[in-house]
Amino acid sequence: MSPSVDFECLVRSHYRDLYHFAFSLVRNPSEASDLVQETFHIWAKKGTQLREQRSAKSWLFTTLHRLFLQACRHQTRFPEIELTEAQGELPDASVDPAAKLDSEAVLKALEELDPGHRAPLALYYLEDYSYREIAGILEVPLGTVQSRISRGKARLLEKLTGSPGANVSEGGAK
Numbered sequence: 001m002s003p004s005v006d007f008e009c010l011v012r013s014h015y016r017d018l019y020h021f022a023f024s025l026v027r028n029p030s031e032a033s034d035l036v037q038e039t040f041h042i043w044a045k046k047g048t049q050l051r052e053q054r055s056a057k058s059w060l061f062t063t064l065h066r067l068f069l070q071a072c073r074h075q076t077r078f079p080e081i082e083l084t085e086a087q088g089e090l091p092d093a094s095v096d097p098a099a100k101l102d103s104e105a106v107l108k109a110l111e112e113l114d115p116g117h118r119a120p121l122a123l124y125y126l127e128d129y130s131y132r133e134i135a136g137i138l139e140v141p142l143g144t145v146q147s148r149i150s151r152g153k154a155r156l157l158e159k160l161t162g163s164p165g166a167n168v169s170e171g172g173a174k
Contacts (some may be wrong), residue, residue: 007043007047010040013057014060015040018039018064019033021064022035022036022064025065025068035068035071039060039063039064039067040060042067043056043059043063047059105160110122110156112159113155113159116148117149117156118152119138120145120148121149121152
């Protein structure tokens with residue numbers, strides 16, 4: 001900081017005017033105080049860069065105004081909304097019955113599947129291989145892998161939930 005401007009003296013000289021200006025912008029005492037505090041914080045970091053120390057007051061007011069505008073832009077982009085007001089916009093958080101199952105139950109049901117469906121499912125979900133890699137490992141066409149995984153998921157879900165013909169969404173190829 002420049003020796004010609006003492007920080008404490010600067011705060012004493014301009015705090016009241018800056019606060020009044022901030023309050024006129026935000027109409028909230030705590031937000032006005034926050035703006036003034038942030039303005040002085042920026043001065044503490046960058047105020048030494050000011051060439052003309054007699055323009056400190058205008059620099060402080062300009063900085064405060066820029067902070068206010070920045071806060072307005074942020075509020076416009078990310079408005080605060082009460083949870084009850086946004087209830088209709090929230091995604092459905094209902095839990096799929098299959099998601100409630102524990103891993104032990106899933107592994108037990110997987111063991112009950114025939115090997116033709118168990119191997120592709122295990123490689124895909126437990127070992128994280130792509131469809132193409134599974135086709136190479138099992139030495140079967142890619143379409144066969146896709147079909148076996150799809151049918152295997154349906155049979156696995158049927159065993160786990162007890163609902164025959166359960167609708168299983170496609171996982172897509174990796």
